[in-house]
Amino acid sequence: MIQTCEQTAAGFHPASAPDYIPLPRMRELQSSRLRKIVERAYSRVELYRTRMDERGVRPEDIQSIDDITRLPFTYKADLRNTYPFGMFASPMSDVVRLHVSSGTTGKPIVVAYTREDVDVWTNVMVRSFAACGINHGDIIQNAYGYGLFTGGLGAHYGGEAIGATVIPISGGNTDRQIMIMKDFGVTAICCTPSYFTHLMDRAMELGVDLRALPIRVGVFGAEPWSESMRRCIETGAGIKAFDIYGLSEIIGPGVAIECPMHNGLHVFEDYFYPEVIDPVTEEPVPDGEEGELVLTTLSKTAMPMIRYRTRDITAMIPGECPCGRTIRRIHRVGRRSDDMFIVRGINVFPSQIEAALLAVEGTLPHYQIILTREKGLDEMEVQIEVTPEVFSDRIGALEELNRKLVHALDRTLGLRVRVRLVKPNTIARSEGKAKRVIDRRNLDE
Amino acid sequence: MKIHQLSLFLENRPGQLLGPCRLLAQAGIDIRTLTLADTREFGILRMIVSDWQRGAQVLQEAGYVTNITEVVAVEVPDRPGGLAGLLELLESSNVNIEYMYAFTFGREGKAVLIFRFDNPDAAIARLQEAGINVVESVEVYNRIER
Numbered sequence: 262m263i264q265t266c267e268q269t270a271a272g273f274h275p276a277s278a279p280d281y282i283p284l285p286r287m288r289e290l291q292s293s294r295l296r297k298i299v300e301r302a303y304s305r306v307e308l309y310r311t312r313m314d315e316r317g318v319r320p321e322d323i324q325s326i327d328d329i330t331r332l333p334f335t336y337k338a339d340l341r342n343t344y345p346f347g348m349f350a351s352p353m354s355d356v357v358r359l360h361v362s363s364g365t366t367g368k369p370i371v372v373a374y375t376r377e378d379v380d381v382w383t384n385v386m387v388r389s390f391a392a393c394g395i396n397h398g399d400i401i402q403n404a405y406g407y408g409l410f411t412g413g414l415g416a417h418y419g420g421e422a423i424g425a426t427v428i429p430i431s432g433g434n435t436d437r438q439i440m441i442m443k444d445f446g447v448t449a450i451c452c453t454p455s456y457f458t459h460l461m462d463r464a465m466e467l468g469v470d471l472r473a474l475p476i477r478v479g480v481f482g483a484e485p486w487s488e489s490m491r492r493c494i495e496t497g498a499g500i501k502a503f504d505i506y507g508l509s510e511i512i513g514p515g516v517a518i519e520c521p522m523h524n525g526l527h528v529f530e531d532y533f534y535p536e537v538i539d540p541v542t543e544e545p546v547p548d549g550e551e552g553e554l555v556l557t558t559l560s561k562t563a564m565p566m567i568r569y570r571t572r573d574i575t576a577m578i579p580g581e582c583p584c585g586r587t588i589r590r591i592h593r594v595g596r597r598s599d600d601m602f603i604v605r606g607i608n609v610f611p612s613q614i615e616a617a618l619l620a621v622e623g624t625l626p627h628y629q630i631i632l633t634r635e636k637g638l639d640e641m642e643v644q645i646e647v648t649p650e651v652f653s654d655r656i657g658a659l660e661e662l663n664r665k666l667v668h669a670l671d672r673t674l675g676l677r678v679r680v681r682l683v684k685p686n687t688i689a690r691s692e693g694k695a696k697r698v699i700d701r702r703n704l705d706e
Numbered sequence: 707m708k709i710h711q712l713s714l715f716l717e718n719r720p721g722q723l724l725g726p727c728r729l730l731a732q733a734g735i736d737i738r739t740l741t742l743a744d745t746r747e748f749g750i751l752r753m754i755v756s757d758w759q760r761g762a763q764v765l766q767e768a769g770y771v772t773n774i775t776e777v778v779a780v781e782v783p784d785r786p787g788g789l790a791g792l793l794e795l796l797e798s799s800n801v802n803i804e805y806m807y808a809f810t811f812g813r814e815g816k817a818v819l820i821f822r823f824d825n826p827d828a829a830i831a832r833l834q835e836a837g838i839n840v841v842e843s844v845e846v847y848n849r850i851e852r
Contacts, residue, residue, distance in 0.1 A: 466766055647715045647748075652771045654713035654752055654822070655804055656743050682748050684717050686769040 274391035274423060276384055279531045280586040287587065290531055291326040294559035299323045299332065302565040305350040308339055309567060329534065329557060330545065334568045340370040340510060351375050351563040361409040362509040372411070372509050373563035379418065381560055385515035385529045386419020392520045392527065392586075393478050393503040395449050397424030402442055402476075404452035404460075405483070407431040411513025412483055416451040419515065425449070432456060435463045442476060443469060449478040454486035454494065454502075458625060461497050462648070472499030480505050482514050485595050487612055489619045491523075497624070504593050510569055511556050517591060525578040525590035532560050535591060536568070537577050548579040554591065572597045602698055604632065604639045607676050611697045614643060617669040621662070622651055629688045634702040642679040643670060646688055707830050708776035709843045710758040711820070715771045716742075716749045723751070726765055730755065733764045739820070741807040754809070754820065777822050778830060779809060781839040784817040792819075792838065799832040801825055 282290070302309040303320045312333040313319070322331060340348060349356070355375050362370040374382065395401065401420040405412030413431055420427040428445065430438060432452065438460060441447065450457065457479060464471050479494065482505035494502045506526050507514035516533050517526035528535045537552040538545050546552040554571045558564075574597065578590040596610040603609070611630065619625050627646040632639060643666070651662055659682065666680045689696065716722045723742075730737060736756040743750045754777075755761040762772045782788040796803065802824040809818035818841055823829040833840050 647771045649766075649771050649773070652713075652715055652773050654711065654750055654773050654775045656745060656750060659715075659748065659750070660745065682715070684715060684769075685771050687717075 274387060274396065276387040276423075277391045279529075280388060280392075280527065280588050282531070282587055284587060287531065288326055291534055291559060292324065294531075295326055295329060295534070295557070296320075296323060298557075298559055298561070298565045299567065301350055301562070302567055306348055306565070308335075308343060308348065309333075309565075326534065329536070329568065332557075332568050334543070334555065334570050335566055336570050337370070337510070337572070341368050344368040345371045346373075348564050349373055350565055356563050358414075360411045360414075360509055360513065362411075370510065372513075375563045378512070378561050378563050381532055382415055382512050382515060383418040383422045385512065385532060386415055387423045388529060389505055389515050389518035390419055390423050390425070390449075390480070392518045392584075393449070393480055394501070394521065395420075395423065395425060395478055395480070399423075399425040399448045399478075400428065400445060401425045402428045402430055402438065402445075402447040402450045404430055404432055404438060404450060404456065405514075411507070411509045412451075412453075415507070415513040415515055416480070420451075435460055436467070439464050439467060439469055442471075443474055446475045448475050449480065450476060450500075451480045451482075451505075453483045454481040454490055455484060455627075457481060457494060457498075458490070459627070461494070465649075471497070474499075476500055479503065482506060485593075485597070485600070485612055487595065487615055487619070488593075489616065490625055493619070493624050506573075506591075506594060508571060508573075510566055511558055511571075512561065516556065519593075520582060520584040520586060522582055522584050524582070525592055527582065527586050527588045527590050530588050532558065534559055535577070535589065537575060537591070540570075546576075548577040551576045551592075554594070602630075602632065602700065604641050604674075604676055607674065609641075609674055609676070613673050614670065614697075617673040618643075618645065618666065621665050621669045622648070624648070624650065626651075627685075627688045628697070630698045632698065632700045632702050639702065640679065641676065642681055644681045644683045644688060646685045647682050648685070707778070707840055707842065708826055709754060709779050709820070709841075711752055711775045711777045711822070712755055712758045712761050712765075713750055713752045713773045713775060714765055716744075716751055718744055718747050718749050722749070725768070726751065726770060729764050729768050730761055733760060735761045735764070739807070739809050741805075741820075743805070752807075775822060776826055777820050778826050778833075779841040779843075780819050780821060780833060781816045781841055782819060784815050788817065789819070792833075795832065795836050795838070796829065799828070801829040801832060 300320045303313055316333055318331050356373045357376050358374040360372045403416050405416050407413030417427055417429055477500050479500050479502045481502055491502045503519045505514050505518050507516040511533055517528040519526050534557040536555040538555055540553040554573045554575050556569050556571055558566045573594040575591040575594050595612045601608055601610050626648050629644045631642040663680050670678045738754040740753040765772050782792050804822040806819055806821045809820050830840050
């Protein structure tokens with residue numbers, strides 16, 4: 262396993278030390294941090310105090326990390342209901358940063374960071390980059406959106422701290438992104454996977470071969486993406502693609518990261534304690550079984566999150582990772598329990614649609630799902646942008662493509678859907694998270 | 707022998723033709739002839755233009771999906787039975803016509819037709835054997851200037 266050793270060495274950074282702590286020591290560290298954070302949450306945040314009192318749980322009941330299951334859950338709705346500052350455990354004078362997460366319905370969510378919280382975030386981003394093989398000397402094109410979205414600044418601080426050169430290009434202006442990537446000799450990029458595929462398309466149109474450029478690593482997150490999409494990216498751009506996981510409510514990007522084994526994401530569990538539960542019974546599920554990821558921030562001072570229900574579906578991966586990291590791994594988050602939509606009683610995940618489109622076209626086209634209700638029946642239309650690879654001057658060839666897409670979707674979903682081929686660039690591009698589903702069913706009624 | 711045809715994808719909605727035509731006009735590219743094939747939801751615009759490489763580039767830069775196909779321009783006598791004779795010849799030689807459209811009126815009682823064959827080289831060989839004039843691209847463009 263010489264290769265493994267090399268990969269481990271390449272992925273090492275002094276900040277990565279906690280990734281390799283023996284398990285008993287990790288549990289001790291988690292227990293001591295949990296005691297402190299529960300005490301802080303109980304004494305400073307009304308919502309936690311009320312919830313714990315209702316359950317008859319006192320902070321002193323929580324001694325070891327195993328006691329965590331006695332604590333009540335926290336939900337996204339709690340953050341909305343306490344908007345803007347109701348979840349803060351620090352006075353505003355100690356808060357150095359506020360981020361706001363997009364709210365699809367109603368009020369957005371505000372997240373706060375003290376100096377220490379920003380340092381923790383930077384630390385986990387350094388460890389994330391190290392795991393992807395990014396280090397001092399790399400040039401990182403940070404195409405995550407800068408601003409209220411946590412992606413931009415999170416990656417920025419981590420990149421600078423590891424000693425890389427960070428280009429804070431933010432999202433958008435794809436032609437300029439490609440020019441800078443080429444002219445500056447960029448070696449790594451951070452952005453959403455859907456934006457990167459858009460960038461790949463554009464580079465091809467402009468005649469720029471990404472495989473010939475120095476870029477070798479991509480750190481992709483903020484939305485679910487599939488293994489087949491990884492293959493597309495890796496072969497199309499000649500880079501290694503890593504999945505990074507995070508959410509604003511917990512810290513932003515840097516909650517978990519893939520290592521070079523590409524077999525699950527290591528959770529930085531010295532700071533973010535993971536549990537996987539059955540979303541219905543709310544009981545823990547055994548390792549290896551799917552459930553909803555629940556996270557507790559073990560050290561966050563401005564806004565502790567106790568057993569936060571992420572709505573992300575994953576499973577804890579049993580066993581040790583050959584990379585040598587002892588921190589546990591979760592499966593890639595392919596879907597969210599709230600990403601799912603129901604059409605004529607059938608559960609549908611956008612990831613299933615992606616798989617079907619990939620199987621037919623070989624690459625993932627930009628697509629969007631439109632849900633409507635006609636005469637009381639749900640109708641699902643998948644709009645798919647025509648790419649140069651599939652376009653033909655013969656009507657028959659395009660009709661055949663349409664038929665194949667309908668057939669593949671039908672087989673995957675067990676649902677008859679309409680496929681509509683549309684002109685390129687007619688579906689809005691995401692610079693943050695892709696909006697895949699437009700549900701017009703309520704409006705139509 | 708073969709001529710480059712520029713095709714592009716259009717959605718079947720009002721106003722879709724204007725965009726590409728205007729782009730080509732702005733770039734000073736002349737559309738020699740065109741044909742539009744359509745279904746209920748989309749259409750394919752096929753064109754013979756004065757400069758297909760630049761035409762494709764201009765359209766691609768504006769975000770259109772394009773495709774270049776080699777087609778064959780064939781001169782036929784502009785009289786009853788002119789096309790029928792040509793089709794008979796092609797039928798006997800096992801070449802498939804994917805589609806065809808009339809180019810424009812030529813000169814001296816001849817018409818020019820554009821054919822998309824499944825096997826253009828075989829078709830050209832057969833046509834030349836039979837003494838039918840397959841029009842060179844330069845000549846096509848020049849001829850239409852008149």
